Amino acid sequence: xxxxxxxxxxxxxxxxxxxxxxxxxxxxxxxxxxxxxxxxxxxxxxxxxxxxxxxxxxxxxxxxxxxxxxxxxxxxxxxxxxxxxxxxxxxxxxxxxxxxxxxxxxxxxxxxxxxxxxxxxxxxxxxxxxxxxxxxxxxxxxxxxxxxxxxxxxxxxxxxxxxxxxxxxxxxxxxxxxxxxxxxxxxxxxxxxxxxxxxxxxxxxxxxxxxxxxxxxxxxxxxxxxxxxxxxxxxxxxxxxxxxxxxxxxxxxxxxxxxxxxxxxxxxxxxxxxxxxxxxxxxxxxxxxxxxxxxxxxxxxxxxxxxxxxxxxxxxxxxxxxxxxxxxxxxxxxxxxxxxxxxxxxxxxxxxxxxxxxxxxxxxxxxxxxxxxxxxxxxxxxxxxxxxxxxxxxxxxxxxxxxxxxxxxxxxxxxxxxxxxxxxxxxxxxxxxxxxxxxxxxxxxxxxxxxxxxxxxxxxxxxxxxx
Amino acid sequence: xxxxxxxxxxxxxxxxxxxxxxxxxxxxxxxxxxxxxxxxxxxxxxxxxxxxxxxxxxxxxxxxxxxxxxxxxxxxxxxxxxxxxxxxxxxxxxxxxxxxxxxxxxxxxxxxxxxxxxxxxxxxxxxxxxxxxxxxxxxxxxxxxxxxxxxxxxxxxxxxxxxxxxxxxxxxxxxxxxxxxxxxxxxxxxxxxxxxxxxxxxxxxxxxxxxxxxxxxxxxxxxxxxxxxxxxxxxxxxxxxxxxxxxxxxxxxxxxxxxxxxxxxxxxxxxxxxxxxxxxxxxxxxxxxxxxxxxxxxxxxxxxxxxxxxxxxxxxxxxxxxxxxxxxxxxxxxxxxxxxxxxxxxxxxxxxxxxxxxxxxxxxxxxxxxxxxxxxxxxxxxxxxxxxxxxxxxxxxxxxxxxxxxxxxxxxxxxxxxxxxxxxxxxxxxxxxxxxxxxxxxxxxxxxxxxxxxxxxxxxxxxxxxx
Numbered sequence: 001x002x003x004x005x006x007x008x009x010x011x012x013x014x015x016x017x018x019x020x021x022x023x024x025x026x027x028x029x030x031x032x033x034x035x036x037x038x039x040x041x042x043x044x045x046x047x048x049x050x051x052x053x054x055x056x057x058x059x060x061x062x063x064x065x066x067x068x069x070x071x072x073x074x075x076x077x078x079x080x081x082x083x084x085x086x087x088x089x090x091x092x093x094x095x096x097x098x099x100x101x102x103x104x105x106x107x108x109x110x111x112x113x114x115x116x117x118x119x120x121x122x123x124x125x126x127x128x129x130x131x132x133x134x135x136x137x138x139x140x141x142x143x144x145x146x147x148x149x150x151x152x153x154x155x156x157x158x159x160x161x162x163x164x165x166x167x168x169x170x171x172x173x174x175x176x177x178x179x180x181x182x183x184x185x186x187x188x189x190x191x192x193x194x195x196x197x198x199x200x201x202x203x204x205x206x207x208x209x210x211x212x213x214x215x216x217x218x219x220x221x222x223x224x225x226x227x228x229x230x231x232x233x234x235x236x237x238x239x240x241x242x243x244x245x246x247x248x249x250x251x252x253x254x255x256x257x258x259x260x261x262x263x264x265x266x267x268x269x270x271x272x273x274x275x276x277x278x279x280x281x282x283x284x285x286x287x288x289x290x291x292x293x294x295x296x297x298x299x300x301x302x303x304x305x306x307x308x309x310x311x312x313x314x315x316x317x318x319x320x321x322x323x324x325x326x327x328x329x330x331x332x333x334x335x336x337x338x339x340x341x342x343x344x345x346x347x348x349x350x351x352x353x354x355x356x357x358x359x360x361x362x363x364x365x366x367x368x369x370x371x372x373x374x375x376x377x378x379x380x381x382x383x384x385x386x387x388x389x390x391x392x393x394x395x396x397x398x399x400x401x402x403x404x405x406x407x408x409x410x411x412x413x414x415x416x417x418x419x420x421x422x423x424x425x426x427x428x429x430x431x432x433x434x435x436x437x438x439x440x441x442x443x444x445x446x447x448x449x450x451x452x453x454x455x456x457x458x459x460x461x462x463x464x465x466x467x
Numbered sequence: 468x469x470x471x472x473x474x475x476x477x478x479x480x481x482x483x484x485x486x487x488x489x490x491x492x493x494x495x496x497x498x499x500x501x502x503x504x505x506x507x508x509x510x511x512x513x514x515x516x517x518x519x520x521x522x523x524x525x526x527x528x529x530x531x532x533x534x535x536x537x538x539x540x541x542x543x544x545x546x547x548x549x550x551x552x553x554x555x556x557x558x559x560x561x562x563x564x565x566x567x568x569x570x571x572x573x574x575x576x577x578x579x580x581x582x583x584x585x586x587x588x589x590x591x592x593x594x595x596x597x598x599x600x601x602x603x604x605x606x607x608x609x610x611x612x613x614x615x616x617x618x619x620x621x622x623x624x625x626x627x628x629x630x631x632x633x634x635x636x637x638x639x640x641x642x643x644x645x646x647x648x649x650x651x652x653x654x655x656x657x658x659x660x661x662x663x664x665x666x667x668x669x670x671x672x673x674x675x676x677x678x679x680x681x682x683x684x685x686x687x688x689x690x691x692x693x694x695x696x697x698x699x700x701x702x703x704x705x706x707x708x709x710x711x712x713x714x715x716x717x718x719x720x721x722x723x724x725x726x727x728x729x730x731x732x733x734x735x736x737x738x739x740x741x742x743x744x745x746x747x748x749x750x751x752x753x754x755x756x757x758x759x760x761x762x763x764x765x766x767x768x769x770x771x772x773x774x775x776x777x778x779x780x781x782x783x784x785x786x787x788x789x790x791x792x793x794x795x796x797x798x799x800x801x802x803x804x805x806x807x808x809x810x811x812x813x814x815x816x817x818x819x820x821x822x823x824x825x826x827x828x829x830x831x832x833x834x835x836x837x838x839x840x841x842x843x844x845x846x847x848x849x850x851x852x853x854x855x856x857x858x859x860x861x862x863x864x865x866x867x868x869x870x871x872x873x874x875x876x877x878x879x880x881x882x883x884x885x886x887x888x889x890x891x892x893x894x895x896x897x898x899x900x901x902x903x904x905x906x907x908x909x910x911x912x913x914x915x916x917x918x919x920x921x922x923x924x925x926x927x928x929x930x931x932x933x934x
Contacts, residue, residue, distance in 0.1 A: 058708075059578075060579065112527065114758075115528075206897065207674070230899050428697070430697040431700075431704075432671045433671070
C-alpha cells in the first residue's frame, strides 16, 4: 500500500474510530514486570527443557505404554525431577493391558508385485506369522465405508483414503483421524478380514503414522495398519489401473493383561498448602516407532522447565504440581488415574502441553469468565511472545480432561501445529525435529502463565524439605 | 536499488563499458527458431516423461539389479518404448552376481537399549539370522579410521560419521561418500566385525541411504550398514555419555553368481544411417528401498521423452539412440556392456540424465572445443530455460563413461542437486518427490540439445520400418 492511499484511508476512517474509542476505550492492563522478567529470562536462556527432552529421548528412547521401556522412563523421570530440585517426586502406578508390535509387512501380490511401508495401529488384531491375503476394496472416506453394503466388504481388505492437509490449529485431525479410530471397527462389523488406511499425516515420507484404535460394538479384532502417505498414494495409482488388487498383509502383535504403567508426580510446594494448586504436565509414554520427542517429550520438558523457572525465582504462594502422565496414547489412562486419585483436590488451573514443540501462537482459558482480571494479566504477559488470546478457545489435553471434568479450571496454550502431523506417531518423531528457539518460547509462555497464577513468588524463600 | 542510484551507476559506468565493448563485442548467436519451438512445446506440454516415470514406478516399483524385478522392468520398458513408436527396441542381456537384502536390524544393547533404523549397503557381508554383537568404535571421518591402530578396531563394530551438507552441484558426494565406498574394506582389513556409517544423505528422516560398496584388497566381507541420519546422530549422543556402547547387528543378505541383467535400447532412426549417432539415456535399475523415481526413473523418462519430441517433429539426420542401462547401481555394469558392444560405433554425442528431477541449471560439453559453433548453438538454445554454460564442466554419467572413454564426445546437462541427497538411495525415492514443472524443464533441455545436434529434422519424413 503506498503512502498516499494509506493516508487517505486513515483520514477517512479516523473520525469514526475516534468516536467509537471515546465510549469504549478499555483500561490498560500493565503486565507485571516481575512476570516479564521471568518470561524473558526463560525465552533467552532456558536449557532445562532441551536437557530433559534430549536426555529422555537419548537415554530411554521410545517408551510404549505399559512396556518395560515406559518403566525405564519413569525411573529416569524420578531421577531427573529429583535432581532438578522438585519436591514430593513419586510414581503413582496403575495397571492396564499391554500391546506390542511384532513383524509387519504389506505386499501387493497382483497385479504389480511390490512391498508397501506399513505399521500396525495400536491394539490391532494380529495375523499369524504367515499373514493374510485378500483383495483390496477402496473407500475415499470413512462415510463411504459406512455406506457400503456388507457384501462389498466381506472377506476383503478395506483401504480408506483421506485428504488431510496441514492446519495451524491441527483441526483436521478430528475429522480425518476418524478412519483410524473407527475404521477398523466398522470394517470388522462388515466382515472385512483386515484394514489398511492412509496414514493420518501430512508428510510425504515412507514412515507410517500409527495411533490408537479400539474395537467396539462387539467387533472382532482384525489386523489394522497404516500405510505411509507415499504408499497410500501408490496403492491409489495401482487401483486406478482398474484390475483387482490383491494384498498380502502380515501384522503380528501381542496383547496381554496386567501391564504396569504410572504417573510421575513432582511439586514446587507453595507457601500456602491449602491454596488450590496449579496442575501442569504432559505425557511420558510415546508410541514405539520414534523416540517420542515432539509427542510428548517436549510437553513434559516445557512444563517442568517452566515450574523450575518459578522455583529459581523463589517460592510461589500456590503449589505447582507437574505431572508426567503415563499411558496417554492408548486412551488417556494416566489422566484418568490422576483424576480418580486427585480430582477432588482443589485446582486453580489445569493445563497440558501435548502438541509438539513449535511456538505457542494463542491461548484460551476458562479464567476469561471466572477470573477476568487474571485473564487480562495472562493476555498482557503472553502478548510479547506473539501469543494472542482466543476468546472462543476450548479445554485441551487428554490427560487433564478428566480433572477438568471434575471441576478444575482449564488453560490451553496452543502450539502451532502446521508441521506437527508430518511427524506425529511416526519413526520420524525424533529430537532433530525440535527447533530450540521455539522450544524456549514455549517454556517462556508456561513460565509466564505460572508466574501470573502463582499467587506471588517470594524471592529467597526456602523450599521446604522434600516429602 | 532505487532508480536514482541505478541511473547514477549506469552513467558512471557507461563510458568504460562502451570503450571495452567496441573491441570485444562478440557476434550474436541467434538460437534456431525451430529448436526454440520444439523446446518450448516440451516445456509447456510434455507428458511423456511423467507418464514413463509414473508408469514404471507404479507398475514395477523397485527394480534391483539382476533380480526378477529388474527383468520385469525390462519387459515393461520394451513394451512402453515400442508403444511410443521407437524403432529397433530390444534388450542386450548380460550376466552378473545378484545381491539381495534379508532381515535387518540394529539395536543398542547397552547402556540405553533401543532400536536404530538401518539398511545394509549393497554387497554387504551377511550376518546369520542371530546377528552379531560388538562394541562401537567411533570415527568422525574415513581418514580417522585409516589412521587408527588395528587394535583399536579389532573385534569391534566401526561407526563412521561425516558432515555432508546439501550442495547444488552435489559435490559433497565424492568426499563424504568415501566412508560408504571404502569404509567397509578398511574396517575389515583392520579386523572389525562389522561397520555402520551415517547415511550419505542430507535429510533428517528415519530412512537409511543404501548404496554400493565393494570389498577390495583381499578384505573379508563383513556386515556393513547405513544408519539413518537421525539414528546416527542419536548414536553420537549416546556415545557422548562416555560409557561403552554395545550394538546388536543383524544384516542378513544373499549373494549369488549368474544373475541376469541387460540394457534396453530404442532408436529414432536418422535419415543418414552412416552419420555418428546421438546417445542419450539413464539407468533402468534402482536400489530396492524406494521405487527408483528420481534415481533413475526420471533419467530414462527425460531422455526418452526428448527423443520422442524429435520424433514428433519429423525425422532427424542422425540416429538418436536411447539406452535404458541395466545394473548401474552395482557399478555401471550396463554402461560397460554397452561400450563393449557399441563403443567402436561412431557417436556424435553421449549424455546421461542421472541426478534426479530438479531443473537443469547448467551444462557443459566437449563440443566447446571440438565444435564451438554447435556449443554456441546449444548455449543459445538452453539459455531461455535458465541454463548457463559451464566452460569448466566435466563428463558425467556412470553409464556413458565407458563409451566416452572409447571416444564419444560428451555432454552434461547438470541438474540442481540441492534436494537430491535427501532422498537418494532411500525408501523415500518415490514419485511424490518429482516436481512436474521441473521435470518438463529437463525434457525441454534434452529436446533442445537433441534438436541442435540432430543434423536437421525433416518434418513429415516417414519413420522407417522397425527393424
